Every structure is written in C-alpha cells, then in structure tokens.
Amino acid sequence: MLFLEIKTISTETADKAYLTEEGFKALDCTESELFTIKAGCNEVKVNLYRLNQSTNSIVDPGVQLYLPKITCKHLNLPESLALTALVDRPKKTIKIGPLLGYLITRNKRLRIPPFTTQRPMLQLFSKIAREYGVISFAFAPQDIDWPNRKINGYIATPLPDGNVLWRKDTFPFPDVVYNRILNRSSERKDLITETVKNLQKVPGLHHFNPRFLNKWETHTILSRNPGMVEYLPQTALLRNFSDITEFLNKYGRVYIKPINGSLGANIIKLEKVPAGFQFQYRRKRKNLSGIWPDRLALQTELTKLLGRRLYVVQQGLDLLTYQGRVFDVRVLLQKNGSGRWTTAATVARVASENSIFPNIAAGGTAIPIEKLWESFTFGDWKTSETRQKLLDLGSNVHKTLEEELGDFAELGLDVGISKTGHVWLIEVNSKPSRKVFPKNQPHLKVQSIINIIDYARYLSGFSYPQNNTGDYYESNLYTD
Numbered sequence: 001m002l003f004l005e006i007k008t009i010s011t012e013t014a015d016k017a018y019l020t021e022e023g024f025k026a027l028d029c030t031e032s033e034l035f036t037i038k039a040g041c042n043e044v045k046v047n048l049y050r051l052n053q054s055t056n057s058i059v060d061p062g063v064q065l066y067l068p069k070i071t072c073k074h075l076n077l078p079e080s081l082a083l084t085a086l087v088d089r090p091k092k093t094i095k096i097g098p099l100l101g102y103l104i105t106r107n108k109r110l111r112i113p114p115f116t117t118q119r120p121m122l123q124l125f126s127k128i129a130r131e132y133g134v135i136s137f138a139f140a141p142q143d144i145d146w147p148n149r150k151i152n153g154y155i156a157t158p159l160p161d162g163n164v165l166w167r168k169d170t171f172p173f174p175d176v177v178y179n180r181i182l183n184r185s186s187e188r189k190d191l192i193t194e195t196v197k198n199l200q201k202v203p204g205l206h207h208f209n210p211r212f213l214n215k216w217e218t219h220t221i222l223s224r225n226p227g228m229v230e231y232l233p234q235t236a237l238l239r240n241f242s243d244i245t246e247f248l249n250k251y252g253r254v255y256i257k258p259i260n261g262s263l264g265a266n267i268i269k270l271e272k273v274p275a276g277f278q279f280q281y282r283r284k285r286k287n288l289s290g291i292w293p294d295r296l297a298l299q300t301e302l303t304k305l306l307g308r309r310l311y312v313v314q315q316g317l318d319l320l321t322y323q324g325r326v327f328d329v330r331v332l333l334q335k336n337g338s339g340r341w342t343t344a345a346t347v348a349r350v351a352s353e354n355s356i357f358p359n360i361a362a363g364g365t366a367i368p369i370e371k372l373w374e375s376f377t378f379g380d381w382k383t384s385e386t387r388q389k390l391l392d393l394g395s396n397v398h399k400t401l402e403e404e405l406g407d408f409a410e411l412g413l414d415v416g417i418s419k420t421g422h423v424w425l426i427e428v429n430s431k432p433s434r435k436v437f438p439k440n441q442p443h444l445k446v447q448s449i450i451n452i453i454d455y456a457r458y459l460s461g462f463s464y465p466q467n468n469t470g471d472y473y474e475s476n477l478y479t480d
Helices: 021-027 053-058 069-074 119-131 190-199 215-223 241-251 295-306 369-375 385-405 442-460
Strands: 002-009 016-019 033-039 042-050 065-068 083-088 093-096 099-103 135-139 150-158 164-172 176-179 206-208 235-237 253-258 268-273 276-283 286-292 311-315 325-335 341-350 365-368 410-417 423-429
Touching: 002 021, 002 069, 016 021, 021 042, 042 069, 065 069, 099 119, 099 164, 099 190, 099 442, 119 135, 119 150, 119 164, 119 442, 135 164, 176 442, 206 442, 215 235, 215 311, 215 385, 215 423, 241 253, 241 268, 241 295, 241 311, 268 295, 276 295, 286 295, 325 385, 325 442, 341 369, 341 385, 341 442, 365 369, 385 410, 385 423, 410 442
Parallel strands: 002 065, 016 042, 033 093, 099 135, 099 176, 176 206
Antiparallel strands: 002 083, 016 065, 033 042, 083 093, 135 150, 150 164, 235 311, 253 268, 253 311, 268 276, 276 286, 325 341, 325 410, 341 365, 410 423
16 A cells, blocks of 8 residues: 655646656656546546656655646645545556545524534544544535535634634545534435435445434334344334323333434423322423323323324333432444444433433533442443443444444444343434533543544545554645
8 A cells, every 4th residue: 555645736737747756666657657546536537757857846855746736626626735645556546535524504693614513523523634634624515516526615724823714615525424414404404315315326435324313213123133122122103192001001101202303302201100190301401390190181281292293102211320310321333444333432421400311412411431330339340241231232233223224433322221230222323422421531532533534534445554663654634
C-alpha cells in the first residue's frame, strides 16, 4: 500500500499530472503512463510526467505528486486542501481522500454555517477527522447538485486564534456518508427520504445508519432469534384497549411506548394499585403522575393521550434502582477500523428524583458503570458475569439486525438489570446520542468519534498501513 502527498499547481492542462523522481520510483511507472485519479465517487484520467528542470523550483519536501488545479476542479475538490492519495499500482489508480460527508438538516432559524444545532459536535468530528487524515464536510439535501455529481458543502477550517470557520466549498460525492439526521420528523420528509434513497444508489458510496429503528419492527426481528428471546420483555403491538388490560392483569405494571419515539417522549407507565391505576408520563419537559380510579377513567384518559400514534405495550420489569432512582445501562456498539463490531462504551444513566426516564434529555444523569456497580457491592464490573452477558447480548443484537436491515456502524442498547441479576433489552437505537457519556469520562466521547472516523477509512479502502517500525502511517491533510 503506497501513499502520496499531493500539491496543486497552476497549469491549463487537465490531462497531465507530475511526479517527482521519488514519486516515479515509488510507482515504478513510465513516462506519460495513464492513471485514473479518483476523489470520492468522481474520477479523471491523467498521464503522469516527470517534473522537468524548469518546474523543480515548485518541489516541496515530502510531496510526490503535483496535480493541476483544473484537474481538482474537474474532480470537484477544493484547491485549498493539502491532499493525500492511496495508490493501487496494478489497477493504475490514485485515490485521493478519504472523503466523509455528514448528512444533516438545516435549521432555518440559524444564521451560522453549517446551519444546524449539531455545529459543536460536528466541529469535534471534523477536528478528529483532520487528525486521522480524513477530509470531512457537512451538507444538507439541498446542497447536492445531482446532475453535476457535486456537493456544495461546508468544511470546518481551524483559525489561528483557536476558533473554527465553516467555509462553503465544492466537493465530490464522498466515499462515505454518515447520516446525522437526528429526529424522526425530519427523516420522514419527502426531500430527506428521496435523498437517502438516491445516495444509496450512487456507485462506490457507502451510507451507514440511514434510518431510525421502529420499536415493533426491531422487537419482531430480534424475537425471531432463539438466542434473544430470554432478553426481551413481553411486547405486543397495541391494537385495542384490551391489550393494555391484559398486560396489566398479567404483569401488574406496563409501559406504553410509541413505535417511532425517541428520548423517552410519549412513554406512559401504568401500574395496578389498590386505588386504581397509577400513571406516570412526560409532557413538555414535565413529569406528570397520578391515579385513575377505574377502568373507565383509564380508557378515557389513555384515549386522549395516545391519539393516532402507533404504540407497543410492554411488560413492566422489577429492576434494580440506584439510590432509589430508576437507571438503565447504555451499551454503545460501533464498528472500528477493521470493520469489526466492538463495545465502545458502557455507562449508566440515572433518572432524576421521582422520574421514570433515565434519558439524559429527560433530566437523567450519566455516571460511570463501575461506580454504580460498586454501590451494589457486586464486585469488579470488568470481571462480572453481568458485563459478559451484555457483551454476548450486543453481539446477538448487531448480527440479527444487520441480517435483516442492512449495514449499521453504531447501535445504542438500553439495558435493564433485574433484582435477580437478569439482563433485559429495553430498546435499541440506531442514532445513539453522545450526550450519554459521563462528564468525568470525556475520553469515551472522543473514542466513539475515532471509531466512526476509522470505520469511514476502512470503508474507503484507506485502512492504516504499517511502516517498517510497526507504527501506523498518519498523514496531515491540512496546512494550518
């Protein structure tokens, strides 16, 4: 595997590129030999020539290939980037990149590029991508020029004062698209669905985590795996009121969840008590609770609350609590630079007082799983049987879902632990939030981003080669 450092030069000839003597020796090519230069999903043909004496003054140390600016324009590559390319000598290709695009939606109220509330997170992604030799940029569906196979996206450029400028520029269709559309209402819009469908048809483009998961669909798929059944709470698609009463009679406690819900929104907890039916739910950032005295009140109030959404009804579980508060365990599964699934992080999410929602968006707090586990005096978390169960569970989940739904790069598992030590899979998320990491464990967030960047390199064919000392090659793409 051979890498070349590239610099652009001013010349009107688009079908020629120039190699230093070092570059010619590395490629073992002949004068005017024809190569294909690729950037993302775009490509051009060029003849390779030696730099002659008159052009030797432009040679920079470490640069082996000089590419005309007009060629960059044909590839829809920004001229301002210092570029790195991977050479496939047998196929006579020089692949620039890798290029990673973050698919986002624009917030009309924002006036600062890239016009999304994700700006701080994308800046961190871009910084780490830069350090790992990846050209990354953000774009919305309306930024795509389909006929000309280019994207008018935004790239994060570091400034000398430490700030970041999001600069608009032209890019080719990237090697990889990381779907960062973070709410279901946006995902359902015609423009978004059409964009996702068309991106998946682009030859050579990898698009991972393209959609949210549906709770009922996910449960149905997982329940078909015999090895998963013991981890799944009894769940049914809610069709009529008798489904709720049947579950209440059987389990005493149930949860009613929208099949397309996120962040704990619109979930209702019901429990049979001597005074009637105790309820808890969250509306407009407020936790509401009380008692409906009889079945008529239960049916009347639920009819108002549920509206026309589709719901599942789920068995209530007798789970461990932490300092009297509800908690669950978030297991983050991600693919790495070898394309293999790994357990990237395991953290505990603890609900606020008197709340049933451990979600961070609903006021929950993230704490290290080791701290929580020690409080139960169960011994060391890393050597615990429960941790091993979570690892096995994660392996089962990603294998089962990918067989049915296609490729994912990350999945968030929300897991409950019963008072008898049984592990229950409560939910699976295909767009896991990075707000879940404890504040005193910032390395977990960073590693979760590195895993995505490494996986993008893997998909692009830019897996890290080793040099003679066993160290991994890392290129510097940007000139600050």
